Amino acid sequence: MPVRSSSSAAYIQNISPTSNGAPSTRPTSLTIHPSALFSILDHYLRRTDAQHRVIGTLLGTRTDSTVDVKSAFAVLHSETDEQVAVDMDYHRAMYDLSTRVRPNETIVGWYSTGSDLNTYSALIQNFYSQETAPNQAVHVALDTGMEEGKGAGVKAYVSSPVGIFPKPENCVFVPIPCELRFHEAERSGLDLLLSPNPSSNQTDLDVLASSLTDVQNMLNRVLAYVQSVLRGEVVGDKAVGRYLMDVLGTGVEEDGGWTAGLQDTLMVTYLANLVRSQAEVSARLALTTAV
Amino acid sequence: MAAPSMAAALAASLPAPQAAPTPAAPTYEAIPASMSKAIDIEAEIPLTCVQLDGIVITKILKHSREAFSTTAHGLLLGLDLDGILEVSNSFALPNHNNDDDEKATKSIARYQQSMLRSLKEVQGDDNVVGFYQATSLGAFFNQTLIDTQAIHQDRLRHGGVVIVHDISQTARGNASFRAFKLTPAFMDAYRRANFSTAGLISHRLTFASILEEIPLRVRTNALLSSYLNTLATPSTSTFSGAHPGVATTSAVPPSYSVLDIGDMGLTKNLEQVAEAIDNYRTEEGNVAYLSRQIAREKLRAETYVAKRKEENARRVAQGLNALPEEDISRLFRIPPEPSRLESMLLLGQVDAYAKSLESSAGTGLVKMYAAKASSGV
Numbered sequence: 001m002p003v004r005s006s007s008s009a010a011y012i013q014n015i016s017p018t019s020n021g022a023p024s025t026r027p028t029s030l031t032i033h034p035s036a037l038f039s040i041l042d043h044y045l046r047r048t049d050a051q052h053r054v055i056g057t058l059l060g061t062r063t064d065s066t067v068d069v070k071s072a073f074a075v076l077h078s079e080t081d082e083q084v085a086v087d088m089d090y091h092r093a094m095y096d097l098s099t100r101v102r103p104n105e106t107i108v109g110w111y112s113t114g115s116d117l118n119t120y121s122a123l124i125q126n127f128y129s130q131e132t133a134p135n136q137a138v139h140v141a142l143d144t145g146m147e148e149g150k151g152a153g154v155k156a157y158v159s160s161p162v163g164i165f166p167k168p169e170n171c172v173f174v175p176i177p178c179e180l181r182f183h184e185a186e187r188s189g190l191d192l193l194l195s196p197n198p199s200s201n202q203t204d205l206d207v208l209a210s211s212l213t214d215v216q217n218m219l220n221r222v223l224a225y226v227q228s229v230l231r232g233e234v235v236g237d238k239a240v241g242r243y244l245m246d247v248l249g250t251g252v253e254e255d256g257g258w259t260a261g262l263q264d265t266l267m268v269t270y271l272a273n274l275v276r277s278q279a280e281v282s283a284r285l286a287l288t289t290a291v
Numbered sequence: 292m293a294a295p296s297m298a299a300a301l302a303a304s305l306p307a308p309q310a311a312p313t314p315a316a317p318t319y320e321a322i323p324a325s326m327s328k329a330i331d332i333e334a335e336i337p338l339t340c341v342q343l344d345g346i347v348i349t350k351i352l353k354h355s356r357e358a359f360s361t362t363a364h365g366l367l368l369g370l371d372l373d374g375i376l377e378v379s380n381s382f383a384l385p386n387h388n389n390d391d392d393e394k395a396t397k398s399i400a401r402y403q404q405s406m407l408r409s410l411k412e413v414q415g416d417d418n419v420v421g422f423y424q425a426t427s428l429g430a431f432f433n434q435t436l437i438d439t440q441a442i443h444q445d446r447l448r449h450g451g452v453v454i455v456h457d458i459s460q461t462a463r464g465n466a467s468f469r470a471f472k473l474t475p476a477f478m479d480a481y482r483r484a485n486f487s488t489a490g491l492i493s494h495r496l497t498f499a500s501i502l503e504e505i506p507l508r509v510r511t512n513a514l515l516s517s518y519l520n521t522l523a524t525p526s527t528s529t530f531s532g533a534h535p536g537v538a539t540t541s542a543v544p545p546s547y548s549v550l551d552i553g554d555m556g557l558t559k560n561l562e563q564v565a566e567a568i569d570n571y572r573t574e575e576g577n578v579a580y581l582s583r584q585i586a587r588e589k590l591r592a593e594t595y596v597a598k599r600k601e602e603n604a605r606r607v608a609q610g611l612n613a614l615p616e617e618d619i620s621r622l623f624r625i626p627p628e629p630s631r632l633e634s635m636l637l638l639g640q641v642d643a644y645a646k647s648l649e650s651s652a653g654t655g656l657v658k659m660y661a662a663k664a665s666s667g668v
Contacts, residue, residue, distance in 0.1 A: 033349075038349050038350075039346060041346075041514055042346045042380070042515075044514070045512065070353070075413075076412060093405065097406055100402060101354075102383070145517060145518065151521065153521070183356055184462075184546075185356055185458070186352045186356060187464070188463075188465055188466040188548075189352040191466065191546065192348065193348060193519060194519055194520075207465040208550075211549045211550060212550070212661070214547075215550070258662075262656075262659055268648060271561075271564075272648040272649035275564060275648075276642055279498075279642040280499075282638060283497035283498055284497065286491060286634075287496075287497065
């Protein structure tokens with residue numbers, strides 16, 4: 001699930017000439033959790049007027065080739081024409097605090113809003129590389145979509161030193177692919193946020209009903225398409241036709257299991273109702289005394 | 292708990308903006324009518340709604356899922372305005388699994404303090420308004436939750452709320468967040484630690500009247516919702532010959548896990564119901580045993596008193612001095628009446644498990660008929 005549609009990220013292996021011996025493996029892709037993403041957006045909203053962009057630390061886990069960004073926290077920093085300063089004490093303190101709750105998450109890199117990479121980005125990258133040593137730091141640039149002409153999106157980079165004598169303020173940011181990743185169980189939470197009129201008091205049946213309506217609408221759309229092909233109004237797409245055949249051709253095998261399943265479910269419903277009424281009666285009885 | 296100090300600090304800092312609109316008259320009586328809704332120093336406007344920000348939703352989701360085996364809990368931060376409690380941020384609290392009480396409590400308090408201070412530095416909200424608790428299969432009644440909420444209710448502005456998040460229901464495709472606070476009747480009984488039968492009757496307490504639910508709504512700010520919509524918009528693949536199933540991609544593809552047919556953890560749920568009922572039986576047994584013991588002791592005390600009276604009457608008749616009436620409470624230790632709170636909470640758990648069982652069986656029934664209908668074509 002790429003976060004950006006037209007991702008031109010390519011992986012270029014560029015082993016720095018200075019590191020001899022076993023070079024640490026470089027991440028080739030990055031996944032980001034929605035809660036980290038939303039933390040960044042929240043931080044951006046809470047910036048002061050003077051701040052052009054906000055930065056912060058990314059926490060997560062890493063395997064050989066991928067970095068999973070799980071959460072993020074804001075870090076104080078200031079940028080002027082002459083200098084950039086990052087509050088390192090604050091960064092350390094926050095990291096210590098967050099390891100108490102999430103001991104398996106380590107520093108994997110940093111984020112900033114806005115998509116421009118400049119000398120300061122290189123300097124901050126240099127600082128975070130020390131924090132994540134021996135692994136490489138990743139940099140996530142989040143475009144909030146607030147500036148005109150730029151779409152919202154996330155880009156991820158790793159850095160590589162440049163020049164014969166590498167300096168901290170010079171480096172090449174190499175883009176790597178970036179995906180949004182979350183657990184299937186968290187999916188419904190995102191649905192809640194995506195729904196136009198979110199309320200959290202839906203029963204399971206409401207949710208089921210709305211997704212059945214969705215399916216019905218989609219079937220209607222397919223039906224309309226098929227009928228217009230049959231009438232000869234539209235030239236049918238063979239690939240689509242074959243796909244529909246595959247999907248709709250799968251029938252459910254009928255065996256004796258259905259009736260048994262139905263009986264079980266009805267029994268469970270009955271039992272649940274019975275338990276609830278018994279609990280209610282019991283609670284009322286506790287309020288009476290022997291006269 | 293470090294929470295109260297924050298509430299006090301907030302209350303202390305509030306009068307400053309109030310003085311600002313009327314700098315000429317330093318009398319504190321004049322809050323402009325237009326501002327009376329915004330300035331609510333004494334927390335007089337009752338809460339009618341809890342508003343959860345999108346970021347809080349994802350944070351709670353993530354924390355609850357990662358700490359599945361243990362129970363996840365954390366603090367909610369935000370502000371109340373005109374009866375709406377806006378929860379704008381949250382952070383997780385470390386688990387106190389080892390019962391090194393004194394030390395653990397202190398270190399959690401320290402953690403809380405420094406976290407709040409840190410958040411304040413980056414312009415985050417740092418006003419504690421309640422806490423959240425992850426639960427499974429709807430059963431969130433337990434002593435810890437009640438105790439924590441009772442402390443908050445005493446000390447926090449507006450009493451704070453507890454947000455309960457049901458992991459299992461969310462996994463079934465219906466993200467469940469509910470906001471609660473303790474009812475006044477329960478708080479009264481709790482303060483007096485009076486959960487004897489008489490106490491329950493006078494407060495008319497059942498498990499259903501421990502907590503009252505506050506309506507909850509979810510808010511996504513403009514930036515977040517525009518961002519989410521960008522993510523959810525499908526993009527068409529540039530390859531012309533792509534398979535229709537993969538031709539359009541989106542970072543957040545539509546999900547139909549709700550439609551999955553299966554047992555949906557009914558077995559587990561049934562086990563939980565049975566277990567909760569067993570626990571309740573045990574607790575009832577304890578209460579009954581204690582009640583019998585009380586009755587026995589009382590009977591012994593009464594017979595002793597009666598005997599002494601009889602003897603005194605005889606002695607008076609014989610012209611002797613009456614024996615002193617001894618303090619029977621010193622002779623017979625009548626145990627205090629057992630607290631019914633535990634059994635009430637267990638009953639609440641039974642009810643919650645059964646409710647969740649009922650709802651998942653209900654949707655299961657609908658899905659079964661749907662599958663039957665579609666296979667019959």
